[in-house]
Amino acid sequence: MSKVGIVANPASGRDIRRLVAQAWVVSNQEKSALTARLLRGLEAAGVEQVLYMPEPAGICPKACQKMGSTRLRVCPLEIPVSGGPQDSTRAAAAMVEARVGCIVTLGGDGTNRAVFKGSGSEVPLLPISTGTNNVFSEFHEGTSAGLAAGLLATGRTDRDTACTRSKVLWLHDPSGVVDLALVDLAVTTRTFIGARAIWEVDNLKELFLTRAQPWSIGLSAIGGFVETVTAESPRGLHLVFGPGGRRVTAPLGPGLFREISISAVHQLALGEKKPLEMREPVTLAFDGERDRLAVTGEELEVRLSSEGPWVVDTARAATAGLRAGD
Amino acid sequence: MNLSQDELRSMYRTMVSIRNFEETVKQAFAKGHIPGFVHLYVGEEAIATGVCTALRASDTITSTHRGHGHCIAKGCDMNSMMAEIYGKATGLCKGKGGSMHIADVGKGMLGANGIVGGGPPLACGAGLTSVVTGSGDVCACFFGDGACEQGTFHESANLAAIWNLPVIFVAENNGYAQSTPATYHCAIENIAERAASYGIPGAVVDGSDVFAVHEAAVEAVKRARAGQGPSLLECKTYRHHGHFEGDQQTYKDDLYKSVSQGKDSIRDFRALVTQHGWFTAEELDAIDREAEQAVEEALAFAESSPVPQVEEVTSDVYVSYP
Numbered sequence: 001m002s003k004v005g006i007v008a009n010p011a012s013g014r015d016i017r018r019l020v021a022q023a024w025v026v027s028n029q030e031k032s033a034l035t036a037r038l039l040r041g042l043e044a045a046g047v048e049q050v051l052y053m054p055e056p057a058g059i060c061p062k063a064c065q066k067m068g069s070t071r072l073r074v075c076p077l078e079i080p081v082s083g084g085p086q087d088s089t090r091a092a093a094a095m096v097e098a099r100v101g102c103i104v105t106l107g108g109d110g111t112n113r114a115v116f117k118g119s120g121s122e123v124p125l126l127p128i129s130t131g132t133n134n135v136f137s138e139f140h141e142g143t144s145a146g147l148a149a150g151l152l153a154t155g156r157t158d159r160d161t162a163c164t165r166s167k168v169l170w171l172h173d174p175s176g177v178v179d180l181a182l183v184d185l186a187v188t189t190r191t192f193i194g195a196r197a198i199w200e201v202d203n204l205k206e207l208f209l210t211r212a213q214p215w216s217i218g219l220s221a222i223g224g225f226v227e228t229v230t231a232e233s234p235r236g237l238h239l240v241f242g243p244g245g246r247r248v249t250a251p252l253g254p255g256l257f258r259e260i261s262i263s264a265v266h267q268l269a270l271g272e273k274k275p276l277e278m279r280e281p282v283t284l285a286f287d288g289e290r291d292r293l294a295v296t297g298e299e300l301e302v303r304l305s306s307e308g309p310w311v312v313d314t315a316r317a318a319t320a321g322l323r324a325g326d
Numbered sequence: 327m328n329l330s331q332d333e334l335r336s337m338y339r340t341m342v343s344i345r346n347f348e349e350t351v352k353q354a355f356a357k358g359h360i361p362g363f364v365h366l367y368v369g370e371e372a373i374a375t376g377v378c379t380a381l382r383a384s385d386t387i388t389s390t391h392r393g394h395g396h397c398i399a400k401g402c403d404m405n406s407m408m409a410e411i412y413g414k415a416t417g418l419c420k421g422k423g424g425s426m427h428i429a430d431v432g433k434g435m436l437g438a439n440g441i442v443g444g445g446p447p448l449a450c451g452a453g454l455t456s457v458v459t460g461s462g463d464v465c466a467c468f469f470g471d472g473a474c475e476q477g478t479f480h481e482s483a484n485l486a487a488i489w490n491l492p493v494i495f496v497a498e499n500n501g502y503a504q505s506t507p508a509t510y511h512c513a514i515e516n517i518a519e520r521a522a523s524y525g526i527p528g529a530v531v532d533g534s535d536v537f538a539v540h541e542a543a544v545e546a547v548k549r550a551r552a553g554q555g556p557s558l559l560e561c562k563t564y565r566h567h568g569h570f571e572g573d574q575q576t577y578k579d580d581l582y583k584s585v586s587q588g589k590d591s592i593r594d595f596r597a598l599v600t601q602h603g604w605f606t607a608e609e610l611d612a613i614d615r616e617a618e619q620a621v622e623e624a625l626a627f628a629e630s631s632p633v634p635q636v637e638e639v640t641s642d643v644y645v646s647y648p
Binding site: 010011015016017018019025027028029057081082083189191192193194195196203281293295 | 328329509514515516518519521522527528529530531535537538540541542545546549557581585598601602603
C-alpha cells in the first residue's frame with residue numbers, strides 16, 4: 001500500500017521574531033488549507049493512505065473537512081501528544097515504521113530537525129515552509145508538493161532520481177552523537193534558552209554551516225556573505241566571530257539586518273570534527289533556535305556529514321514521475 | 327541580553343514570593359478565614375515576573391480576577407495585600423475590594439478586576455494617558471484566554487492599534503476559561519494570531535519559562551516606549567490549582583494534568599542557575615526562607631488588623647469633584 005506521512009507543526013511561525021523583525025504569520029487555518037491542497041495532490045498521484053501527526057490545532061482533520069469526499073484514507077498516528085517538538089520526532093519514527101514512502105513537513109527548519117531525529121535518513125522529506133527563517137524548508141504550493149510526494153510514494157519515480165541528499169552537523173560528546181543541525185549550529189554566550197530565536201549578533205561566538213547562502217535569511221546568510229556553500233557543495237563552513245575581523249551586514253531575520261565581525265573563516269570538510277572551545281557557559285542554537293546549555297569544560301565536537309535527510313525536489317519528482325506514466 | 331546576578335535574584339524572589347503567598351492564601355481560605363472567592367496564580371508565576379521585570383516603576387499594569395501574582399511582581403506591599411484579601415481596614419483598598427479588586431495606583435497597579443475582559447479598556451486609558459502626557463510610560467495588560475473571547479479585548483486591541491498606544495497585551499493562556507477548555511471556546515489555537523487582525527505584532531512564548539517571557543516582554547516594551555505601538559504576547563501556561571479555591575477540577579483532562587505537573591518555572595529556574603554556578607542551592611534556599619517569612623508576616627498583619635468601621639461603608643465610593 002502506498003503511504004505518505006504528514007507532520008504539520010501548529011507552533012511554527014509564532015515566535016518572538018514577530019516582535020523583533022517583520023516576520024509573517026502563517027495561521028493554522030492556512031496550514032489546513034495548504035494541507036487540503038496537499039491531500040488533493042497525493043490523491044491525484046494515487047496514494048492510498050496518509051498518516052498524520054495528531055496535534056491540538058487539528059490541521060489535518062480540518063483539511064479533510066475542507067476537502068469533503070476523497071479516496072484517500074487519512075489516519076492519525078496513535079502516539080502520545082505532548083505539544084512539544086518531541087511529537088514530531090515520535091511521529092516521524094512511527095511513520096518510518098509504518099513504511100511511508102515520503103514524509104511531508106509543514107514547519108520551519110526546527111520542525112525538520114525534529115522530524116529527522118525520528119525518521120533517520122532513509123525516508124525522504126518534502127519540507128514545506130511555514131516557519132520564519134527557512135533554509136532547509138522551502139515555499140511550495142500544496143497541490144504540486146502533494147503530487148511530487150505522491151509520485152515518489154507510489155513508485156512512479158525513485159529516491160535517487162527525485163531527491164537530493166542533504167548534509168547534517170552532528171554534535172558529539174564523549175558518549176557519541178547527542179544532537180544535530182540541518183543548516184546551522186551556533187555557539188552563543190547568551191546564558192539561557194529563553195525565547196529561543198536568535199535576532200541579535202552580540203552574543204554569537206562560533207557558527208557551523210552546512211549551507212552558506214546569501215539569498216537566505218538567518219544565520220546561513222552570514223556565511224553566505226563571505227562565500228557561497230550550497231546544499232550540494234561537498235563541504236561546510238565554520239565562522240568565528242570577534243572584533244577586528246571582516247564585517248558583514250546580513251539579514252538575520254525577515255527585514256532584519258545586523259552587522260557582525262568575522263575574525264576567522266574555516267572550511268569544513270565532510271567527516272571533519274571540530275572541537276568547541278568551552279571556556280565559559282554557552283547556549284547552543286540548532287537551526288536558529290537556542291536549545292541546549294553547555295557548561296565550562298564540557299567536551300563537545302561538531303562533525304559535518306553527508307548523511308542528512310533525502311529531500312524531494314518537486315520539479316524533478318513531478319517531471320520524472322509523470323514521464324514514467326506516459 | 328544577559329541578566330545580572332541582582333536581576334536573577336530579584337526574579338527568583340518574586341516567583342517564590344508569589345508561590346508562597348498563594349499557598350498561604352489557599353490554606354487560610356480552606357480554614358474559612360477569607361471572605362469571598364480567591365483565584366490562585368500558582369503555576370503562572372513566570373508570566374507576571376517576566377513581564378514586570380521588563381517594566382519601570384512608573385509603568386502601569388492592569389490585572390484580572392487572578393491578580394495576586396501581578397500585584398507582587400509590580401511591587402505591591404504584601405502585608406497590605408493580605409489585609410485586603412482578608413477584608414481588613416489596613417488593606418490596599420481599606421478592605422473593601424478584596425481579592426478580586428486589589429489596586430495600588432501608587433505602584434502602577436491599576437486594579438485586579440472581577441469582570442473577565444475588564445482590563446484591556448483600562449489599559450488603553452493608561453496608554454492614552456502616557457501619549458497625552460508624554461511620560462513615555464507603557465501599560466502591560468494581563469488577561470486570560472477567556473477574556474480573549476470578550477468584545478472588550480477586540481475593541482481594545484483595535485483602539486490601541488489605531489491610536490498607536492503603548493500597551494502590551496499579555497494573554498495568559500492557561501487552557502481553561504474557568505472550566506471551559508480553550509479548544510472549545512477559542513476558534514483558533516493561538517491567540518497571538520489575532521494580533522494580525524489589528525495590524526499589530528503577536529508572538530507566542532512559553533509562559534512557564536521566566537526567561538522566555540522576559541525576553542519577549544523586553545522587546546515588546548522597547549517597541550511601545552519607542553512609539554511603535556501595541557503588541558500581543560501569548561504566554562502558554564498551566565494553572566496548577568482550580569479556577570477558584572474549592573474547584574474540584576473534574577474538567578481537566580489527563581494530558582493537561584500530566585503536562586502541567588511537568589511545568590514548574592521555579593524548579594526550572596533553580597536547576598538552571600545552580601547548573602551554571604550563578605547561585606548555590608543554599609543561596610536560593612535562603613531566598614525561599616526570606617519569602618516564607620515575609621508571607622508569614624503578611625498573614626499575621628492581616629489577621630491582627632481591624633475590620634473596617636461600619637461608618638466607612640460609603641467613603642471612597644464616590645469621587646468628589648470640585
